[in-house]
Amino acid sequence: DTAVSQTPKYLVTQMGNDKSIKCEQNLGHDTMYWYKQDSKKFLKIMFSYNNKELIINETVPNRFSPKSPDKAHLNLHINSLELGDSAVYFCASSQVGGGETQYFGPGTRLLVL
Amino acid sequence: QKEVEQNSGPLSVPEGAIASLNCTYSDRGSQSFFWYRQYSGKSPELIMFIYSNGDKEDGRFTAQLNKASQYVSLLIRDSQPSDSATYLCAVNIGGGSEKLVFGKGTKLTVNP
Numbered sequence: 001d002t003a004v005s006q007t008p009k010y011l012v013t014q015m016g017n018d019k020s021i022k023c024e025q026n027l028g029h030d031t032m033y034w035y036k037q038d039s040k041k042f043l044k045i046m047f048s049y050n051n052k053e054l055i056i057n058e059t060v061p062n063r064f065s066p067k068s069p070d071k072a073h074l075n076l077h078i079n080s081l082e083l084g085d086s087a088v089y090f091c092a093s094s095q096v097g098g099g100e101t102q103y104f105g106p107g108t109r110l111l112v113l
Numbered sequence: 114q115k116e117v118e119q120n121s122g123p124l125s126v127p128e129g130a131i132a133s134l135n136c137t138y139s140d141r142g143s144q145s146f147f148w149y150r151q152y153s154g155k156s157p158e159l160i161m162f163i164y165s166n167g168d169k170e171d172g173r174f175t176a177q178l179n180k181a182s183q184y185v186s187l188l189i190r191d192s193q194p195s196d197s198a199t200y201l202c203a204v205n206i207g208g209g210s211e212k213l214v215f216g217k218g219t220k221l222t223v224n225p
Binding site for chain 1: 145147151155156157158159162199201212213214215217218
């Protein structure tokens, strides 16, 4: 059974397009996260939701909009994609907050042309 | 700006040797410390976590924490080629935000 899953695994798109990435966890965790890992492999948090409520919103362009329909799902919608958005986006979940172990999904590799 | 610093490496050790990975952090209020391993093209996976000063051992892995020095390390004994990966140090930045801040990772290569 996959604990944290993401779709799609790969996403190639043109600049200016809008795209979404979906994440689901079946661990019963309360908190979910979106991270961005750039070409230099630096992993940085973007958003965190606890039981559908936004907890962390880092300095991320407002073209990025997370949405949590329930505590098992956290989706990421990106408007007007730019070249600099090319990265690997990881979803993660944990039982409570950042002090607990986080489990990562397989990642979505986004390439903006 | 609360930071987590790691030597980016690469760190190269022969098979069977001890690999030592180091991490320093800036937030004195941090309470939770994690080591993740990331193979190329894969997602980070937890190796160990440590909350208290001192050593914590799990098989070939030992995490060491010194809160006074704001220093956490990971020792890998009897290193194997399969340990070749990037190791990410992560620190829980508290003060209400409850987020993990990751270091930039140390790339380890274990040579047969």
